[in-house]
Amino acid sequence: METVAIPTKAKISLIAITKQYITPRTGQTTLAVSDVSLNIQQGEFLCIVGPSGCGKSTILSMIAGLTKPSSGTISMDGNAIHGPGRERGVVFQDYALFPWKTVRENIEFGPRFRDRAPLSTAARRELVDHYIELVSLNGSEDKYPHELSGGMRQRCAFARALANEPDVLLMDEPFAALDAQTRLILQEELLRIWGEELPRDKRKTVVFITHGIDEAVFLADRVAVMSNHPGQIKMEKPIGLPRPRNEGVRLTTDFQKLVDEIWQLIRHDAYEATIGKAGIKQA
Amino acid sequence: MALSRRFLPFVLPLALLILWQAGVSTLQPGPRTPTPGSVVSTAWSLISTGQLPLAMILSLGRVLTGFVSAAVCAILIGFLMAVSPSIGRNLDPLMESFRPIAPIALLPLAILWFGTGTSAAAFIVGYAAFFPILINTIQGVRSIDPSLPRAARTLGVGLPAIIRNVILPGALPNIFVGARLGLGLAWSSIIAAELAVGAKTGDAGSGGIGQMMFVFYAYSVDLSGIIVCMIAVGVVALVIDRGLRAVEKRLLPWKQ
Numbered sequence: 103m104e105t106v107a108i109p110t111k112a113k114i115s116l117i118a119i120t121k122q123y124i125t126p127r128t129g130q131t132t133l134a135v136s137d138v139s140l141n142i143q144q145g146e147f148l149c150i151v152g153p154s155g156c157g158k159s160t161i162l163s164m165i166a167g168l169t170k171p172s173s174g175t176i177s178m179d180g181n182a183i184h185g186p187g188r189e190r191g192v193v194f195q196d197y198a199l200f201p202w203k204t205v206r207e208n209i210e211f212g213p214r215f216r217d218r219a220p221l222s223t224a225a226r227r228e229l230v231d232h233y234i235e236l237v238s239l240n241g242s243e244d245k246y247p248h249e250l251s252g253g254m255r256q257r258c259a260f261a262r263a264l265a266n267e268p269d270v271l272l273m274d275e276p277f278a279a280l281d282a283q284t285r286l287i288l289q290e291e292l293l294r295i296w297g298e299e300l301p302r303d304k305r306k307t308v309v310f311i312t313h314g315i316d317e318a319v320f321l322a323d324r325v326a327v328m329s330n331h332p333g334q335i336k337m338e339k340p341i342g343l344p345r346p347r348n349e350g351v352r353l354t355t356d357f358q359k360l361v362d363e364i365w366q367l368i369r370h371d372a373y374e375a376t377i378g379k380a381g382i383k384q385a
Numbered sequence: 386m387a388l389s390r391r392f393l394p395f396v397l398p399l400a401l402l403i404l405w406q407a408g409v410s411t412l413q414p415g416p417r418t419p420t421p422g423s424v425v426s427t428a429w430s431l432i433s434t435g436q437l438p439l440a441m442i443l444s445l446g447r448v449l450t451g452f453v454s455a456a457v458c459a460i461l462i463g464f465l466m467a468v469s470p471s472i473g474r475n476l477d478p479l480m481e482s483f484r485p486i487a488p489i490a491l492l493p494l495a496i497l498w499f500g501t502g503t504s505a506a507a508f509i510v511g512y513a514a515f516f517p518i519l520i521n522t523i524q525g526v527r528s529i530d531p532s533l534p535r536a537a538r539t540l541g542v543g544l545p546a547i548i549r550n551v552i553l554p555g556a557l558p559n560i561f562v563g564a565r566l567g568l569g570l571a572w573s574s575i576i577a578a579e580l581a582v583g584a585k586t587g588d589a590g591s592g593g594i595g596q597m598m599f600v601f602y603a604y605s606v607d608l609s610g611i612i613v614c615m616i617a618v619g620v621v622a623l624v625i626d627r628g629l630r631a632v633e634k635r636l637l638p639w640k641q
């Protein structure tokens with residue numbers, strides 16, 4: 103395993119990534135991601151949208167280091183990624199909270215048990231208190247995950263990732279399981295916690311996967327639009343909407359235009375992914 | 386209402402007692418027709434002379450020795466079998482072919498190897514407890530949501546800490562199921578083992594509750610004594626199970 107230093111200014115850089123899955127039972131191969139190259143800058147909020155099954159989760163999992171690409175290199179700060187690491191925190195779609203740990207214990211899991219530089223009890227306490235406050239889970243510290251609402255679980259998973267103080271935050275459809283109102287509230291909250299007001303070099307770098315185009319446009323500095331068969335990046339769309347953003351942004355024509363433009367780009371793929379090719383021909 | 390509900394569990398045992406007394410009173414009194422009265426008086430004398438508690442403590446000690454060693458082995462091997470597919474595949478046929486062999490069928494071996502004392506009994510008991518714990522441990526580890534160890538890895542947590550803080554607590558509910566089953570089996574096989582050992586040595590020299598029953602059966606032909614032993618065994622089994630459940634409640638607070 104050679105560590106190649108890749109000369110680039112990007113925080114995270116994907117070069118010609120291909121991922122092929124082989125199903126052991128049938129020997130069938132699936133080309134999930136084909137020749138994807140992508141640079142993500144320090145402090146950037148990147149959203150990835152695309153039809154179901156186009157390889158979004160696969161890309162995120164490869165950046166996290168949980169899945170190895172079949173070919174190509176992924177690097178962070180110029181160093182190739184070989185496995186998961188504390189500097190890349192992940193918020194999973196199903197939250198993956200530890201059911202036998204309370205909210206507090208879940209949040210302190212990383213700082214307490216990580217291999218490098220775990221924190222002392224006192225330092226941990228202060229840190230965890232801070233993040234509990236930040237995601238407004240005060241009063242629920244001693245509850246177990248099954249005693250929380252969906253939105254609270256989401257916030258707990260988010261705080262768990264943040265409390266480990268990663269440079270990069272990877273989020274796979276974190277709001278997908280929530281109702282529409284909660285989602286809108288958490289979107290704004292996410293931008294606040296991410297640090298919209300901070301200068302770029304102080305912000306975390308975020309890769310955020312979503313099905314919601316309006317969610318992507320509301321949150322992102324840039325939206326990467328993916329297409330299916332094979333999974334590729336079709337277009338990268340910079341979102342120039344001013345920050346800090348709030349509910350009002352959604353009503354502007356700029357916002358609507360961006361949403362519409364991205365929707366036109368993926369609607370064909372989206373139809374195909376849901377109702378099949380035959381359905382499109384008939385329509 | 387609350388009072389009647391409290392007495393509800395005692396209705397059936399009381400009815401059985403009355404039925405027993407009524408049935409016995411139609412027969413000739415003697416050592417083969419124990420009455421509730423004779424059982425109570427036998428129980429009192431066995432307890433007050435210290436015979437019954439002593440035998441019980443001896444048997445319990447054997448069960449605990451066998452059970453604890455079995456639990457340690459079963460949890461360890463179960464972990465290895467569940468975590469490593471190659472170990473699992475290699476050990477599985479061996480385990481599955483031993484499993485149907487009843488613990489008591491190992492008694493000849495146990496007596497020849499370990500004699501008629503505590504170690505033979507503990508061996509049988511351990512064997513009985515081993516398989517339910519093993520199988521439930523494997524099941525417990527395999528049933529852990531794979532996204533949990535994955536989440537721990539993304540937090541920069543290494544394998545030893547993941548095993549201790551994710552795999553072990555995740556498998557714990559199943560391990561408890563296995564432990565409760567195993568302890569029940571251990572307790573029932575100690576009686577069988579001691580009975581058989583008693584039959585071999587022909588005396589109650591080596592103690593336990595099973596041997597005591599054998600002596601009542603073969604020498605004094607005292608059915609009341611045997612019934613006292615049976616009741617004592619049942620009561621102890623109940624107490625053990627409740628104790629284990631209490632421990633479970635302490636260790637698995639998120640399950641409530």
Ligand SMILES: Nc1ncnc2c1ncn2[C@@H]1O[C@H](COP(=O)(O)OP(=O)(O)OP(=O)(O)O)[C@@H](O)[C@H]1O
Nearest residue numbers: 123124125132134153154155156157158159160161
């Ligand atoms: N472990 C796996 N083994 C085999 N094929 C897989 C595996 N994981 C994903 N795939 C395949 O790879 C493709 C991309 O999957 P992926 O989960 O990345 O899609 P996605 O864009 O996240 O979809 P969704 O929006 O529905 O979550 C799919 O065709 C899927 O069937």
Ligand SMILES: [Mg+2]
Nearest residue numbers: 158159160274
């Ligand atoms: Mg996905």
